[in-house]
Amino acid sequence: MSETSVYSSPAYKRSRLAYLVECAFEYFVAFLVEDAFLSRLLRSIGFDDAACGLIASVISLAFLFQLVSVFVVRRITNTKKTAIIVHAAAQLLFTSLYLVPFLPFTAGWKKCITVLCLLAAYFCNYLVTVVIYRWANGFVEPSGRAKYSATKEMISLLSGIGVSLLLGWIMDHYEGIGQLEKGFLFAAAAMLVFVIGDVVCLLKIQNERRDDGGTGAVTPMKEILHGTLGNPRFRRVTVLFAVFEISRYTLVGFLGTFKQFDLGYSLAMIQVINMAGSIIRSALSRPFGRFSDKHSYIKGIELATLLIIVSYTAIIFTTDETRWLIWVYAILNAVSVAGYSQNFLNVTYCYVDTKYFAEATAIKNSIGGLCGFLAALASGRLLSFIQQNGNELFGLPVYGQQVQAAIALILAVVSLLYAHFIVGRQEITGK
Numbered sequence: 001m002s003e004t005s006v007y008s009s010p011a012y013k014r015s016r017l018a019y020l021v022e023c024a025f026e027y028f029v030a031f032l033v034e035d036a037f038l039s040r041l042l043r044s045i046g047f048d049d050a051a052c053g054l055i056a057s058v059i060s061l062a063f064l065f066q067l068v069s070v071f072v073v074r075r076i077t078n079t080k081k082t083a084i085i086v087h088a089a090a091q092l093l094f095t096s097l098y099l100v101p102f103l104p105f106t107a108g109w110k111k112c113i114t115v116l117c118l119l120a121a122y123f124c125n126y127l128v129t130v131v132i133y134r135w136a137n138g139f140v141e142p143s144g145r146a147k148y149s150a151t152k153e154m155i156s157l158l159s160g161i162g163v164s165l166l167l168g169w170i171m172d173h174y175e176g177i178g179q180l181e182k183g184f185l186f187a188a189a190a191m192l193v194f195v196i197g198d199v200v201c202l203l204k205i206q207n208e209r210r211d212d213g214g215t216g217a218v219t220p221m222k223e224i225l226h227g228t229l230g231n232p233r234f235r236r237v238t239v240l241f242a243v244f245e246i247s248r249y250t251l252v253g254f255l256g257t258f259k260q261f262d263l264g265y266s267l268a269m270i271q272v273i274n275m276a277g278s279i280i281r282s283a284l285s286r287p288f289g290r291f292s293d294k295h296s297y298i299k300g301i302e303l304a305t306l307l308i309i310v311s312y313t314a315i316i317f318t319t320d321e322t323r324w325l326i327w328v329y330a331i332l333n334a335v336s337v338a339g340y341s342q343n344f345l346n347v348t349y350c351y352v353d354t355k356y357f358a359e360a361t362a363i364k365n366s367i368g369g370l371c372g373f374l375a376a377l378a379s380g381r382l383l384s385f386i387q388q389n390g391n392e393l394f395g396l397p398v399y400g401q402q403v404q405a406a407i408a409l410i411l412a413v414v415s416l417l418y419a420h421f422i423v424g425r426q427e428i429t430g431k
């Protein structure tokens with residue numbers, strides 16, 4: 001059977017469809033343990049605002065767990081079985097968080113259990129994230145990966161908007177009548193349904209074709225490092241991703257308070273802005289995917305970076321009088337995600353042997369994430385300095401986020417130039 005006919009086979013089609021739906025179920029669980037939903041849960045357990053922020057910072061470092069996958073992925077003899085078991089464990093641990101308020105323990109013990117559950121869940125999740133991506137994406141024809149990724153993202157986004165609104169309304173209802181615990185039970189039940197759907201979808205995906213014949217022969221770490229960090233093309237992709245993440249983390253995490261406290265937007269209006277961005281992003285995901293498939297993943301990243309540069313420019317000029325510019329930022333930034341999120345995953349295929357894809361992705365994501373986290377720490381100190389000086393810098397009245405946006409813009413321009421003149425001119429060695 002030819003390679004083209006293999007991708008057209010019923011088993012491959014079923015696997016691709018199952019992965020599309022699985023990602024949606026995984027997305028539903030993810031947003032219930034993030035942002036406003038997680039904050040509401042943590043506060044009910046007894047965490048104060050400072051502690052919630054600290055936990056959010058710890059969670060942002062959880063991507064480092066991906067590095068562990070570098071040491072275990074080559075020892076997996078049955079990809080499907082291992083991925084399902086570990087992934088299901090992660091999802092169930094996330095679900096169990098909403099049951100912590102009902103445990104017959106003191107507040108201190110509940111806090112400890114919550115943190116341990118979160119760390120264990122993220123550990124299991126990141127341990128197999130790239131494994132599942134490589135496995136499920138193996139049934140997608142290489143020439144259509146970007147379009148498929150865009151379709152997957154669009155389905156998750158659109159369905160996620162409806163599910164998040166419904167669950168948010170239910171939680172608000174129960175909180176409004178003083179029975180928030182019932183809201184937590186409903187969330188836990190919903191998450192359990194999502195987890196079951198997630199596992200069923202993974203079961204429908206055909207097992208991975210292994211180059212080692214399924215023997216699980218362990219590749220020496222020296223060979224893995226030579227095939228990843230020892231590959232100059234991959235190193236350049238990693239540098240690009242690190243600079244891109246430094247730019248993004250310099251600003252994005254600090255805009256929540258800017259919208260609410262400096263620009264005076266209500267929480268409801270902020271959600272409307274975010275929804276508008278998500279809807280437009282989902283509408284443009286497939287065109288973005290077709291563009292990347294036709295021209296290259298790097299060209300897709302370049303286009304996304306151009307949109308980001310314009311969005312950062314909008315923040316630089318956002319003041320009380322021009323607060324409408326936050327809409328420009330939100331929409332352009334949301335659309336840019338359709339261009340860079342999947343392309344930064346897919347571009348790894350171009351410069352790394354497929355058998356090293358999981359390890360290469362874990363290394364790239366960990367390095368980029370760590371650089372971004374450190375950038376966020378430095379940017380936070382700069383913001384505090386400006387605010388403590390009465391929102392002035394060098395005697396000029398300015399919001400700290402405007403300065404952060406200017407720095408982020410410069411770094412985004414650097415990443416664009418690096419993508420175009422360095423990474424984009426490399427010979428593509430993978431597929």
